[in-house]
Amino acid sequence: xxxxxxxxxxxxxxxxxxxxxxxxxxxxxxxxxxxxxxxxxxxxxxxxxxxxxxxxxxxxxxxxxxxxxxxxxxxxxxxxxxxxxxxxxxxxxxxxxxxxxxxxxxxxxxxxxxxxxxxxxxxxxxxxxxxxxxxxxxxxxxxxxxxxxxxxxxxxxxxxxxxxxxxxxxxxxxxxxxxxxxxxxxxxxxxxxxxxxxxxxx
Numbered sequence: 711x712x713x714x715x716x717x718x719x720x721x722x723x724x725x726x727x728x729x730x731x732x733x734x735x736x737x738x739x740x741x742x743x744x745x746x747x748x749x750x751x752x753x754x755x756x757x758x759x760x761x762x763x764x765x766x767x768x769x770x771x772x773x774x775x776x777x778x779x780x781x782x783x784x785x786x787x788x789x790x791x792x793x794x795x796x797x798x799x800x801x802x803x804x805x806x807x808x809x810x811x812x813x814x815x816x817x818x819x820x821x822x823x824x825x826x827x828x829x830x831x832x833x834x835x836x837x838x839x840x841x842x843x844x845x846x847x848x849x850x851x852x853x854x855x856x857x858x859x860x861x862x863x864x865x866x867x868x869x870x871x872x873x874x875x876x877x878x879x880x881x882x883x884x885x886x887x888x889x890x891x892x893x894x895x896x897x898x899x900x901x902x903x904x905x906x907x908x909x910x911x912x
Contacts (some may be wrong), residue, residue: 711723711764711772712768712769712772713763715764715765715766715768715769716765716769717762718758718762718765719733719734719737719762719765719766719769720733720737721733724823727773728771728772730766730770734762736761737758737762738759738762740763741755741756741758741759742755742759743755745759747807785804785808786814786815786818788804788823789804789818790818791803793818793821793825798822798825798826801818801822802822805818805819805822812842813838813840813842813846813849814834814839816838816839816842817833817835817836817839817846817848817849817852819835820832820833820835820836820852820856822828823835824856829856829859829863830860832856833853833856833857833860833899835851836849836852836856838854842855857893858864882909
């Protein structure tokens, strides 16, 4: 935060957007009139007018960015809660409403696709998340476990259920897919636990 910008407006960072906007308009009118004065007074007013415009634009940009980050974090929490409650349609609707799609957005979209048992689509979303935030251990762990499941499925000749509306919760989570394969069940359980719990990791 550049406190000098607030000093130019004669305010502090606790001022509301409306207070900042009102003060900006007042000073803009003042300097706009004074810049026509002769000599140094007019030159000074012209310089202050330029500083005023730059300060106002930077302050409002910083505030907008701060709000977007806060609202984005809250929205991600809301999506996570919907997923944990089993409201996959609600989670998808919330994700669709995002204007900007960050790495966390793609991660949550991957979880939604996984809950629908759309394994390939889930894997693609995780790949995008890792490309955007390669240092995130949560994304990498989820990707490794999901890939292990996909590789086992391919090796055993099975195919994930791509029905967007599985008949039961167990099928939605991949249950009954290979119930007699102990090693697969273990791998699958790891993926399930990851997608069930990692939404809490931030």
